[in-house]
Amino acid sequence: MTARGVGGRRRRYAIVGAGWRGPAMFGAPLLGRYADVAELAALVDVNPIRLDAARTLLGQPVAAYTDLGAMLREVRPDTVIVATRDDTHAAVACASLEAGAGVILEKPMATTAEGIAAILDAERRTGLPVRVAFNYRYGPYVGRVRELLASGAIGEVLSVDFHWYLDRRHGADYFRRWHRRRERSGTLLVHKATHHFDLLNWWLDAVPERVIADADRRFYGPVRAERGPYCRACDVRDGCEFSLDLAADPQLRILYDGAEAADGYHRDGCVFDPEIDIPDTMNVLVRYASGPMLTYSLVAHAAFEGFRAAFNGRTGRLEIEMVDSGPERDRPHDPILVIRPDGAAEREEIPRIVEDHGGGDLELLDDLYRGPLEDPLARAAGSLAGARSVMVGVSALRSLETGAWVRPADLLPAVGPGR
Ligand SMILES: NC(=O)c1ccc[n+]([C@@H]2O[C@H](COP(=O)([O-])OP(=O)(O)OC[C@H]3O[C@@H](n4cnc5c(N)ncnc54)[C@H](O)[C@@H]3O)[C@@H](O)[C@H]2O)c1
Known part of the structure; x- marks a missing residue:
């Protein structure tokens, strides 16, 4: 082809x-x-x-x-x-x-x-x-992180801290519609975190071996008595900071306003609906087969949006941060910082691409529609990458039920190391 x-x-x-x-x-x-x-x-x-x-x-x-x-x-x-x-x-x-x-x-x-x-x-x-279609693997910032780690910039990676924050505009949107039901989205530990676990697996070039999790619904769900079934039919929408006006966005209006007649899918469902059965605050520990230990969190109600991560390596620490909203949203660059044990530091500033998931969407489309393109960073993801990232989330859900460590390969042998 x-x-x-x-x-x-x-x-x-x-x-x-x-x-x-x-x-x-x-x-x-x-x-x-x-x-x-x-x-x-x-x-x-x-x-x-x-x-x-x-x-x-x-x-x-x-x-x-x-x-x-x-x-x-x-x-x-x-x-x-x-x-x-x-x-x-x-x-x-x-x-x-x-x-x-x-x-x-x-x-x-x-x-x-x-x-x-x-x-x-x-x-x-x-x-x-x-x-x-892992669009987050594309774009210059995440690519540079992969390059640095693969080139041994901080030596063997021993542990990683990775924290992803969804703000109340974006995060709330998952609690309006089908994502809010575990049976439909697998929860945000699958729906959203599959991006993050894939990035981590790819950056580390490593296979998740065991997973343990804690998670809860701390913000959305039936915590507010004054609510309606969905925004268009809600008496208190004017005073609600989460109300969504479908009519204000032409694409939303055309796609969803009226389409519920066919399937009952209300795009502007209430974020305080009792049917919400997914957590909005999630912590996961992952041990990789080759050694690295990951501390991961996902918050869907934060006051800003972005991620912060640090890789602790044998010869240094690599710190990264991208912001999508909040006080620093207009900064022109995203930083990559390498800190040495003696206190020395090297800093790179990568120009920000705000649109299209950090520029990832367009690069992904080039690869899908014109590819296969040259791929020195191994960005093109197949089924094994898709499976390994989802199975971290699925294992986290099992761990929530049992309170114990769960091995993804025990639930699905095909995702084990050596495949
Ligand atoms: N990679 C990204 O950054 C990114 C961003 C947004 C969405 N997504 C993914 O894209 C997918 C769609 O998300 P969305 O926001 O467009 O959701 P959406 O609810 O707007 O659209 C989903 C559509 O699927 C249709 N549908 C449901 N079951 C179907 C079936 N069995 N056969 C045919 N059609 C069916 C629904 O009627 C609906 O029109 C999801 O899997 C989501 O995770 C990825």
Whole structure:
């Protein structure tokens, strides 16, 4: 396969999931900057109203289906992009592979060990490619961190502190809709943390061996009596700091306002809803097979957004920090600091890219649609990377139930060291 696609013709993609992410991230670029090498052959969504809305937003006629099987039979795409609700990823990916299409999965690859196992099995049996769209691996800042660690800038990494903060604009959004149910998102330990565990596994080039966790719902959920079912039907929305006005954002309005008639999915659900069953404050310890010890946390109600991390190595310490909101959001650079045991320090300033996940989205698309490109940092992620990052979250959830350390490979042998 080349950048020209299959046998010299343009590669034909189908996108499954016509919500916020699928058409905007993957669809519009197929119709625009990648139209020379690729074609958007179909769009699929179980919600016919949102499907129509997504076609309107794309502004070009695209074949639309509410039935995945019919699309696979009639369109026969080369590659299916899976951008549906997380708990449906495994079924969509497996059906696509069985029908002869390669698969690009949005993160998380799946939400359960069973879902991951089914995808790995279908990939092995069909021999078709499976990629996981880890956009956070792309962009200059995270790439420089990988380069420094791989070049031995701080020697062997002994331990890592990694703390990710979601602010009350972004963090709250996960408590409005399907993400807030464990059965749909796998909780933020899977849905969100799969990005972070993947970054860490990739930066360290290491395999997670055991996991222990503590987590709780400390902020969202049924803590406020004065609330409504969703913002548009809420009597106290005017005084609520979390109210979301769908009408104020054209894309939100077109995709979601009215589409609930088909499936009851309210995009502006209340963050104080009693159905919320996921934690918003999470701590995880991970021991890697090759030695490094990780202390991880994720907070979904912080006063700023970004991450802070430090790698403690045999010959130095590497400190990194990226901010997306808060007092420093407009700074032009993000720092990378290497501190030596004698107190000496080396500092690099990496120019910030605010849009598109630190510039990652566009680089990822180049790689997916024009690639395979030269990849000295091994950014292209396949099913094993997708599986290993999800299984840290799944193991953390099991640990919450048992209070004990959990080995991901005990839940899914395919993610163990040596694979
Ligand atoms: N990598 C990133 O930075 C990033 C950012 C946002 C979202 N995402 C991922 O993209 C995916 C979609 O997220 P979103 O924000 O667009 O959600 P969304 O709720 O806006 O859209 C999901 C769509 O999937 C449809 N759907 C559900 N089940 C389906 C099925 N079985 N078949 C076909 N369609 C189905 C829904 O009707 C909905 O239109 C999620 O997996 C999410 O984790 C990734």
